[in-house]
Amino acid sequence: MSNNNTYVVGFPRIGEKRELKIVLEKFWAKKSSFEEVQAVASELKKRHWNYQKDAGIEFISSNDFSLYDNMLDTSVMLGAIPKRFKALKDEELYFSMARGNIESVAMEMTKWFNTNYHYIVPELSLEDNYSLNSSKIVNEYKEAKALGITTKINLIGPITYLGLSKRIDGGDTYELLGKVLCVYEKLLKEIADLDTELVVQIDEPIFVKDHEVKLLSLIKPTYDALTSVSDKLKIIVTTYFEHSVEATKVLVNTPVWALGLDFLYGEENMVSLDLIHKSNKKLIAGVVDGRNIWKNEIKKSAELLDEIAEIIPKEKIIISSSCSLLHTPFTLKYEEKMDKEIRNWLSYAVEKLDELTLLSKLFFQGVECLNKGEGTLLIQNIQANESRKTSTRIHDKAVQKRVEELSKLSREGSYEERIKVQKEVLAYNDLATTSIGSFPQTPEVRKARRDFKNSDITLENYETQMKEYIVDCINFQEECGLEVLVHGEPERNDMVEYFGEQLKGYGFSQNGWVQSYGSRCVKPPFIFGDISRPEAMTVEWMKFSQSKTKKIMKGMLTGPVTILNWSFVRDDKARDEVSKQIAVALSDEIDDLQKAGIKIIQVDEAAFKEGYPLRQEKIKIYEKWAVRDFKIAVSSANIDTQIHTHMCYSEFNDIIETIENMDADVISIETARSGNELLKIFKEVGYKQEVGPGVYDIHSPRIPSVEEMVKQIKLLLEVLPQKQLWINPDCGLKTRKWEEVKPSLTNMVEAVNIVRKELAL
Numbered sequence: 001m002s003n004n005n006t007y008v009v010g011f012p013r014i015g016e017k018r019e020l021k022i023v024l025e026k027f028w029a030k031k032s033s034f035e036e037v038q039a040v041a042s043e044l045k046k047r048h049w050n051y052q053k054d055a056g057i058e059f060i061s062s063n064d065f066s067l068y069d070n071m072l073d074t075s076v077m078l079g080a081i082p083k084r085f086k087a088l089k090d091e092e093l094y095f096s097m098a099r100g101n102i103e104s105v106a107m108e109m110t111k112w113f114n115t116n117y118h119y120i121v122p123e124l125s126l127e128d129n130y131s132l133n134s135s136k137i138v139n140e141y142k143e144a145k146a147l148g149i150t151t152k153i154n155l156i157g158p159i160t161y162l163g164l165s166k167r168i169d170g171g172d173t174y175e176l177l178g179k180v181l182c183v184y185e186k187l188l189k190e191i192a193d194l195d196t197e198l199v200v201q202i203d204e205p206i207f208v209k210d211h212e213v214k215l216l217s218l219i220k221p222t223y224d225a226l227t228s229v230s231d232k233l234k235i236i237v238t239t240y241f242e243h244s245v246e247a248t249k250v251l252v253n254t255p256v257w258a259l260g261l262d263f264l265y266g267e268e269n270m271v272s273l274d275l276i277h278k279s280n281k282k283l284i285a286g287v288v289d290g291r292n293i294w295k296n297e298i299k300k301s302a303e304l305l306d307e308i309a310e311i312i313p314k315e316k317i318i319i320s321s322s323c324s325l326l327h328t329p330f331t332l333k334y335e336e337k338m339d340k341e342i343r344n345w346l347s348y349a350v351e352k353l354d355e356l357t358l359l360s361k362l363f364f365q366g367v368e369c370l371n372k373g374e375g376t377l378l379i380q381n382i383q384a385n386e387s388r389k390t391s392t393r394i395h396d397k398a399v400q401k402r403v404e405e406l407s408k409l410s411r412e413g414s415y416e417e418r419i420k421v422q423k424e425v426l427a428y429n430d431l432a433t434t435s436i437g438s439f440p441q442t443p444e445v446r447k448a449r450r451d452f453k454n455s456d457i458t459l460e461n462y463e464t465q466m467k468e469y470i471v472d473c474i475n476f477q478e479e480c481g482l483e484v485l486v487h488g489e490p491e492r493n494d495m496v497e498y499f500g501e502q503l504k505g506y507g508f509s510q511n512g513w514v515q516s517y518g519s520r521c522v523k524p525p526f527i528f529g530d531i532s533r534p535e536a537m538t539v540e541w542m543k544f545s546q547s548k549t550k551k552i553m554k555g556m557l558t559g560p561v562t563i564l565n566w567s568f569v570r571d572d573k574a575r576d577e578v579s580k581q582i583a584v585a586l587s588d589e590i591d592d593l594q595k596a597g598i599k600i601i602q603v604d605e606a607a608f609k610e611g612y613p614l615r616q617e618k619i620k621i622y623e624k625w626a627v628r629d630f631k632i633a634v635s636s637a638n639i640d641t642q643i644h645t646h647m648c649y650s651e652f653n654d655i656i657e658t659i660e661n662m663d664a665d666v667i668s669i670e671t672a673r674s675g676n677e678l679l680k681i682f683k684e685v686g687y688k689q690e691v692g693p694g695v696y697d698i699h700s701p702r703i704p705s706v707e708e709m710v711k712q713i714k715l716l717l718e719v720l721p722q723k724q725l726w727i728n729p730d731c732g733l734k735t736r737k738w739e740e741v742k743p744s745l746t747n748m749v750e751a752v753n754i755v756r757k758e759l760a761l
């Protein structure tokens, strides 16, 4: 180990060519053996350790690897196995917990804090008996050691583990802390026997959330216990994504060796420096962004470190990524096709390693000690960042001016005025039927898009194929009797990428894959510059679609907040300013659509909740600009243009007022699985606008019967009056097959007709 005080919280594991994904999916399809999976896993671990070692990183992790998910690994380590899987063993057990099997449903999966990574939610109960299974952790340490690399061992902390678990018998997960802690203590004892000295990184990101006094009271006893296991252990408690000031106050009074803090997403951590200094602990300072793709501004980071060093002596500081690099793509090496200027602004996981070591040299030894190569690197870094500050591809004066001077911030007319006009003009019935936008993306549609992208077919050929698909969609919707139609979205691969590709200021990677869950990866587009819309994006498609039917064709856009939340966002401008620019571009699109004769326009905010800050005090601020920008996006809509929005959620209890403030004329939501329970909040707050609660679950291939949807609609009518209700599926239908969609929608319309007859509508 070189002694340069550089630290990486964790490393991506899917592989630079997604090798892990490929072998896992082969294994699941029974086309390869588990031995092959293990061989690939070993190879990847080795390669990832070597990348870090070669870059000169001092603190490299083991147990940051996983075949599926680290929370799931922790459940296995504890023997926290749900009853329905107890008869299984080894990999069959592991993957069944993650993915379900013929007999049992998978464990639930949910988002890891405010990232797009998803973990497997532990299912615990008071009667559980936990027992240690340390093999993965021990083996990974030994594996690295055999390669000449002494690792720190990463663990998810017991408080975070329990905080993210659910109790299937009701009650508080923290009641189980005693039992769980016993296993952690045993584990640490085993770990201590592995070597003469060991560093253990215990991740407690839950400490960055708003604290109940209860949680805070658990910290000291937990870490007093864990640190007393063995003198050989150096225990680090790591938090990220926000500040953890309250927890730090407690942790400085425990014998932990170091604290890992995020100084990028938790600037407030600066106030903890004094306490950390007094407690004589090491500080792992997260200053290189672990969840974005921009080149670090080395000079700026060095300044930040200098500021920290005014309070904490240099020898106590270790320079780190702000969180695990799991949340960034792997390496720029395979971005061969990317524009050179843009590529020069980026840094993926592998490139961030060099930033850490360069920063360390600069900070600890000073600029005069850089060798020639390092000096060149520093100059290149400064130049790249300079060019980002000045490039006209990033900074568009016209866009900035327009956004600054924007005066129309919302649409004309109150909801009451608007809906009156709309009901007259659009003349739809109570319980109007519609769908959320996409129809099945068949292999033919995907192939046509791919062929066009690769220039294998002409634009004309491509458009003909898309138009045929749209006409088929329309014909089907007319046949089955839907009232407000959609065009089916065949031309869109993804609801964000499609718009990103047409907006100026957006970039795309060839290989910027980031793990989302298990073997699934996403390739988020990135916003590098001021956003504008060079030309109309959807108008031609919508005009064509409307021309093929006398019914109302719904225009379909993705909202500003969702576009933002599913992209990597530039770090040289505040998020809310970026979002506002997107909103302005969308308002132009809406204006063009209505001028082209489109009377209803849906602005999807599928990812509205994703952007919620982890701290209560910041939520109000987010809500304020998120609502502002939705309203700006739709501000161009005339009184008689009806604005719909769609959100992929069912739980609105905490945010109902915010939703109301968005002032969409109609919102469709995901309620099929919750009956009418979660709808009640709309009634409670006296929600005025119209609502389309999904009447069937599109996430399953099951075809819902007429009777069950009649029942579902009646349940909805118990909560909201017929005048306020639309009837639609839960979400878009693109992942379903036509064989499922056709009977499902036909049954849905039939169900509405039955209910209408009964109500004598």
Ligand code: GLN
Pocket (backbone or CB within 6 Å): 436, 437, 438, 489, 495, 556, 604, 606, 646, 647, 648, 731, 732, 733, 734
């Ligand atoms: N209009 C989009 C679709 O139907 C909405 C998808 C979503 O909300 N995730 O596919």
Ligand code: ZN
Pocket (backbone or CB within 6 Å): 436, 606, 646, 647, 648, 649, 730, 731, 732
């Ligand atoms: Zn949805």
